[in-house]
Amino acid sequence: MIIGVPKEIKNNENRVALTPAGVVSFVNTGHKVIVESEAGVGSGFTNEDYANAGADIIENAADVWAQAEMIMKVKEPLPSEYDYFREGLILFTYLHLAAEPALAQALKDKGVIAIAYETVTVNRTLPLLTPMSEVAGRMAAQIGSQFLQKSNGGKGILLAGVPGVSRGKVTIIGGGVVGTNAAKMAIGLGADVTIIDLSAERLRQLDDIFGNQIKTLISNPFNIAEAVAESDLLIGAVLIPGAKAPKLVTEEMIKAMKPGSVVVDVAIDQGGVVETIDHITTHDNPTYEKHGVIHYAVANMPGAVPRTSTIALTNVTVPYALQIANKGVFKAISENGALKSGVNVAKGEITYEAVAKDLGYSYTNVEDALKKELTSI
Numbered sequence: 001m002i003i004g005v006p007k008e009i010k011n012n013e014n015r016v017a018l019t020p021a022g023v024v025s026f027v028n029t030g031h032k033v034i035v036e037s038e039a040g041v042g043s044g045f046t047n048e049d050y051a052n053a054g055a056d057i058i059e060n061a062a063d064v065w066a067q068a069e070m071i072m073k074v075k076e077p078l079p080s081e082y083d084y085f086r087e088g089l090i091l092f093t094y095l096h097l098a099a100e101p102a103l104a105q106a107l108k109d110k111g112v113i114a115i116a117y118e119t120v121t122v123n124r125t126l127p128l129l130t131p132m133s134e135v136a137g138r139m140a141a142q143i144g145s146q147f148l149q150k151s152n153g154g155k156g157i158l159l160a161g162v163p164g165v166s167r168g169k170v171t172i173i174g175g176g177v178v179g180t181n182a183a184k185m186a187i188g189l190g191a192d193v194t195i196i197d198l199s200a201e202r203l204r205q206l207d208d209i210f211g212n213q214i215k216t217l218i219s220n221p222f223n224i225a226e227a228v229a230e231s232d233l234l235i236g237a238v239l240i241p242g243a244k245a246p247k248l249v250t251e252e253m254i255k256a257m258k259p260g261s262v263v264v265d266v267a268i269d270q271g272g273v274v275e276t277i278d279h280i281t282t283h284d285n286p287t288y289e290k291h292g293v294i295h296y297a298v299a300n301m302p303g304a305v306p307r308t309s310t311i312a313l314t315n316v317t318v319p320y321a322l323q324i325a326n327k328g329v330f331k332a333i334s335e336n337g338a339l340k341s342g343v344n345v346a347k348g349e350i351t352y353e354a355v356a357k358d359l360g361y362s363y364t365n366v367e368d369a370l371k372k373e374l375t376s377i
């Protein structure tokens with residue numbers, strides 16, 4: 001199979017979908033890898049590194065997309081890339097379609113087989129989302145603490161406090177991978193940490209992990225309102241896989257926060273949990289202020305630490321991509337339930353139920369959408 005790796009074009013997105021080590025894995029199993037020139041530089045990998053690993057370097061993105069049978073990316077394609085879509089092209093990347101209706105339509109119209117990293121599921125866990133959630137969760141506490149500084153527009157609070165002065169309060173809504181990693185860092189910074197989750201079972205696990213270093217609260221509007229009003233830093237970390245995030249934090253709750261408080265809504269890639277977040281921000285211009293509260297809503301947070309993130313991401317994506325290349329996409333999907341759950345669009349149908357529901361499309365399961373291909377394996 002010919003695997004194509006274009007350079008990422010999203011604002012400050014310096015990750016790349018394959019490292020030179022990943023190239024070697026494909027080349028050793030008889031595949032061809034084409035990499036757009038300079039695609040890896042932001043992550044510290046030169047054209048020479050890729051060429052030495054056995055990849056062909058291609059000067060422009062259009063040729064990479066045209067020649068590849070499978071495109072591996074990091075972020076969702078942007079509108080300028082939709083023209084490269086074509087029938088039968090395999091696209092393996094983060095998609096976050098519930099927040100990207102125009103992209104969903106383009107993938108449908110062009111007959112792309114689109115496999116989303118974020119919905120590949122193994123025993124109710126999301127192995128291709130996890131490493132980036134670890135990165136973004138850890139960053140959320142770090143970034144929030146920076147924006148609490150007066151010079152950055154915040155209320156001028158040191159999360160650790162000092163002897164004789166209270167610690168800063170951090171509330172994390174959603175105690176999954178992002179939430180747990182944000183908590184680790186916030187605890188390390190010395191903050192007073194509360195985690196809110198819908199699952200009592202999850203709260204029990206968090207209590208076992210962190211003991212009395214955290215407080216836990218069950219998720220309901222009353223608890224959220226009370227915790228948010230007292231918070232210096234609020235971190236949004238909820239996920240319902242594939243679906244648009246629920247708006248758990250209302251405008252009234254944000255108004256009740258003290259001026260100079262900070263919200264980091266990591267769940268923004270699925271639309272965000274905070275009602276006053278009405279647009280995605282970028283690493284170039286990461287925050288805006290509303291009701292005196294600083295809002296941070298960058299949808300590709302790990303892009304700011306690309307060396308760590310590229311290696312962490314490709315550690316988990318390459319084994320799946322190799323199955324697609326070795327077996328062909330249809331056999332790989334039919335034999336691997338995790339990959340099957342990653343298929344969001346195929347043959348012009350939306351094949352992930354939560355995405356179809358949120359975007360108002362009818363849902364077709366993967367077996368039906370690919371009936372002909374799967375029965376003729």
Ligand SMILES: NC(=O)C1=CN([C@@H]2O[C@H](COP(=O)(O)OP(=O)(O)OC[C@H]3O[C@@H](n4cnc5c(N)ncnc54)[C@H](O)[C@@H]3O)[C@@H](O)[C@H]2O)C=CC1
Nearest residue numbers: 132133136174175176177178197198219238239299300301
């Ligand atoms: N902005 C960025 O750069 C990045 C964003 N993300 C996003 O962060 C979000 C969280 O991801 P993960 O932590 O990996 O998901 P996860 O599935 O590990 O955790 C989600 C948690 O939310 C909880 N939850 C669901 N409904 C809830 C409710 N109503 N109230 C409170 N909690 C609720 C679940 O019980 C679960 O514990 C996702 O949208 C993910 O795509 C992840 C990486 C980077």
Ligand SMILES: CC(=O)C(=O)O
Nearest residue numbers: 132269299300301302
């Ligand atoms: C998960 C995701 O959206 C990211 O890593 O950018």
Ligand SMILES: [Mg+2]
Nearest residue numbers: 269299300301
């Ligand atoms: Mg994102």
